[in-house]
Amino acid sequence: MAHPVPSDPPETGIASGRGRTRYEDDLYTWAREQVALLRARRFAEIDVDLVAEELEDLSRHEFSKLCSALRVIVMHMLKWDQQSEHRTASWIYSIREQRRRLDRLLRESPGLKPRLDEALADIYPDARDWAADETHLPPDEFPAACPYAWDEIRERPFDLDSVKK
Incomplete structure (x- = not known):
């Protein structure tokens, strides 16, 4: 999407020569200043690092x-499979909502797709512990690896x- 080269936003101080906001003092204003510099193609003035x-x-x-x-989805799936007698509609609604978020995120950031296996390996121990806590079961009642x-x-x-019901 092409962006017009705007004049510096008045609150940034770039156009007035007041000096720039320090990153440490005001992240929001600093970021807006960096965006204004990028769009104005004033690359030498950007805080590159x-x-x-x-x-x-x-x-x-x-x-x-x-x-x-993923953590929320897997945690609810583990609970669903482990305690069928305690299933609730809220577990289903939570899974649906997190699936929507996951799908939206992968649509908006398809570069995350190659990291799905890494993400699943990262979250599984936490999802397992969380499911154990919520079901009052020991963690070893759940599979050691994501099933x-x-x-x-x-x-x-x-x-x-x-x-x-």
Whole structure:
């Protein structure tokens, strides 16, 4: 998407020569100033190291969102399989919501797809512990490794008729 080269936002101080906001003092204003410099093609004035660091943080944040959605899905699947007598509709709704988030994230950031196996390996111990805590069962009552394939995590149906009423 092409962006027009805007004049410097008045709050940044770039146009007025007031000096730039320090990253340490105000991340929001600093980021807006860096964007204005990029769009104005004033590359020599950009704080390259900090911009690179922020972009790295952004990619870590996207991976974290992937892990978060997966953790919730897998935790509920483990509970579903382990305690059929305690199933609730809220587990199904939570799985659905996290699947939507996962799908949206993978649509918006397809570069995360090669990291799906890594994410699943990262989250499984936490999902297992969380399921154990919520079911009041020892962790060794759950599989040591994730028992679910990707297709199952993303598409396995859960039936509202099988929940305890």
